[in-house]
Amino acid sequence: MEKNKVKSIHDYGQSIWLDFIDRKIMDTGELQKLITEDGVRGVTSNPAIFEKAISSSSDYDADIRELSQEQENNEALFYSLAVRDxxxxxxxxxPVFEEEVRGADGYISLEVSPHLARDTKGTIRQARQLWKAVDRENVMIKIPGTPEGxxxxxxxxSEGININVTLLFSLDRYKEVAEAYIAGLEERVNANKPIAGIASVASFFLSRIDVLIDPQLKEKGLDQLQGEVAIASAKKAYQLYKEIFGSERFKKLEAKGARPQRLLWASTSSKNPAFSDTKYVEALIGPNTINTIPLETLEAFRDHGKLGNTLEQNLDKAEQVLAQLKQAGIDLDAVTHQLEVEGIEKFNKPYDxxxxxxxxxxxKALAAGNS
Structure with missing residues (x-):
């Protein structure tokens, strides 16, 4: 019998996390099945995922009625619901977290309010609150990789909070994020605090890059580059990752128990129907990385995905793609800045x-209670 294709990705050193959570998937045992049969090794959530889960089912009604008496506003009520999930x-x-290499995986991510994307102090305050509220060592708090983030x-x-850096599009911003992670660890070392056990990932959003840039490529007659820019950027990011976390600076931290901040490929469902629905999974399989995928993409890969150690293949081609982009006068920095701004708004709307x-x-709950 052929081995499950999704589970087989782990043989290449990559972890598959699920970009979805709701109560139904836990109540029915489906999430446990995904862990057991597909080898899913973590979960990411965001405001849009929770909006869909809470608005489209009655699964949360009883909790909302209960918490309506306790929580002073809608945001506090939402986070009470989210923390329970x-x-x-x-x-x-x-059990995944407790495997032989403890803490390699098994993480669940919970995001700070998207309205805090431009608020450093507010982000820190809420990250601390959520970290304390979930009280689980296998949780990551999501903070956007904005200048304020x-x-x-x-x-x-530096305070020992696991962080999933979200909303990353540019290579320069990725370098800033990696620097922030290393500097935070160094602060702990200088304060004589332990750094073993702290985990972080840097989440690169992929398909959104191609959605924005492909029409520009078409206008310039560069149709052959459509669907290639995000993958080229990701491959370049991985080379930076190896350079940063292979440096002497990081090796000093590693000797004290530090782990590299792994790259996580996000937004990996194909938005263009002309592309394969497994495109952004197949092209970026490689060691010490994570791909977080929605259920539909997971099911597609299970059915017809192609396995291979692809992340470091065709690196020359990736360089050429980025060079051709520049030659054509397309400013990738401007594109990634636009995506960051739009990304914040895309999370704000479902959150609201x-x-x-x-x-x-x-x-309704309060009215029923007072009647």
């Missing part, structure tokens, strides 16, 4: 819808 998922993944990442790492939906259910 995150704790439960973290406990499900604890960088010092927040450094501070949180989520709080509105919770507000409506909260009013």
């Amino acid at each position: 995150i704790k439960r998922a973290a406990d499900l993944f604890k 960088i010092p927040a990442i450094r501070t949180c790492i 819808h989520l709080l509105e939906a919770i507000g409506l259910q909260r009013k």
